[in-house]
Amino acid sequence: QATVIAVAARKGGVGKTTSSVNLAAALARFHKRRVLLVDLDPQGHVGASLSSMIHPGGAPLSDTLLQDRGPDLLDAATSTRIDHLHVVCADPGLAEAEERLATRIGKELLLREALRVARTHHDIILLDCPPHAGTLTVAALAAADRLLVPCDPGPLGVRGVEALLELVGPIHERLNPDLDLLGILVTRLDGRNTSLNESVLDTLQDRFADALIPLAIGVNTRLAQAQEAGEDIFAHAPASRGATDYRALAEWLVRQIGDT
Amino acid sequence: QATVIAVAARKGGVGKTTSSVNLAAALARFHKRRVLLVDLDPQGHVGASLSSMIHPGGAPLSDTLLQDRGPDLLDAATSTRIDHLHVVCADPGLAEAEERLATRIGKELLLREALRVARTHHDIILLDCPPHAGTLTVAALAAADRLLVPCDPGPLGVRGVEALLELVGPIHERLNPDLDLLGILVTRLDGRNTSLNESVLDTLQDRFADALIPLAIGVNTRLAQAQEAGEDIFAHAPASRGATDYRALAEWLVRQIGDT
């Protein structure tokens, strides 16, 4: 059975997609985990970030989610040039599908159901969430075993963490008692901003002590360049700081979730 | 009659809030415009960014929008320590209000109606939008005269601009024929990333040539520090790069919209 990890944050632009993509790639490349990366953001930036790596295929995700009989996310999955990595891209119809799902009975548990078969075919499933606490993010948290919350080193990023963790309580109680916080990941850490970093890291340490992941992702323009090239960081710049940081994150993650 | 400017981008974290707040402050401080800054993002980051400047007051925005008789946004407005700047903060109930509005008749024109009185009391009204093309963003575009689209210097930011501009067509046709693109504002420009900047700026120039605002906002940690202190950049670090950049943007804006 796979471990399902939701990568979510209310705040926009904190590195949800950059982390989902490169973590998925590192787990597949260096730890031989069978990984399914699912894009739940109608912006479709997972597909954009890996455009040179993804093989054509898979039904539109919006069709898969909207169908009446039991949806199976594997219908929407396709392989990539990276062994062990499969991807479900978000199609433009996903925004409208999210609105149409808003009034469906059991919408919050739809994704959990849609991942049932996928869980037996993969070791790790990563869900990239949109910067919006709507139907898809709630459904992702209801389907997940673990939650990874990226946070950029600014006061608004920290507020974004708090806002997301407020959602976890009710979801834990009513929809998904197994949901566990994997950790808070500081991203886009810029070594030049020592006083801001110090104060933000102090705040995170005070408020979330044990939940703070003991490594951070530094600012590295190679990560954006890799996105521009449509590649993961390991294909684009394997010796870069971004590659080193995400590889270290994958190592930490594998130790945390043990042998699934 | 005020000029209403929506500050919107599908992409998260591109500087919508940072730009709305500091542009509003610059217009009030240096151009003596009567400015109303409205936070349409349930995250409530306008209030957080100006927490040391805002006077208590104003009804919750969600109540104002949900009431049956003609809503008036001025009911939710309050003054600040900056002369000529008033603010409407987003309250935590705004997320739920957005969902409840989704099925209301005429929801797309609600904000336009709610701003009718405010337009006669102010010269410029800025609408900070959430990173989500939902009811509130659509209502903001339906209420606005001009549209400012921040974009960070990365491939996903550029896609975010395209995704937002796709919304403008149908809104222009069916809801708001007066809506005009004010421009695309490049934010968080980091002088060290010359090759990425060049390629992103080239792309923006190719695709949106005349719409690209002829100045950019550079990366400046003082902007995040100001947010941490709950102040606009002019109160926090008036000699900083961030202050200079947003002051130049305000000057450009006043020339563009003329004497309203």
Ligand SMILES: Nc1ncnc2c1ncn2[C@@H]1O[C@H](COP(=O)(O)OP(=O)(O)OP(=O)(O)O)[C@@H](O)[C@H]1O
């Ligand atoms: N460590 C990093 N160093 C440099 N740039 C980064 C880093 N992480 C992310 N970025 C850049 O920051 C921007 C935001 O990252 P990303 O799109 O992954 O965030 P997100 O949380 O998924 O955004 P959204 O809320 O829109 O979904 C992108 O342009 C990305 O290239």
Ligand SMILES: Nc1ncnc2c1ncn2[C@@H]1O[C@H](COP(=O)(O)OP(=O)(O)OP(=O)(O)O)[C@@H](O)[C@H]1O
């Ligand atoms: N020019 C800049 N230099 C440095 N940091 C910046 C700059 N502009 C914005 N930031 C920082 O980047 C982060 C994102 O900015 P901001 O929150 O304004 O974006 P947004 O588009 O409003 O995000 P959201 O999509 O969550 O509403 C914030 O932490 C902010 O402090």
Ligand SMILES: [Mg+2]
């Ligand atoms: Mg994303």
Ligand SMILES: [Mg+2]
């Ligand atoms: Mg914002």
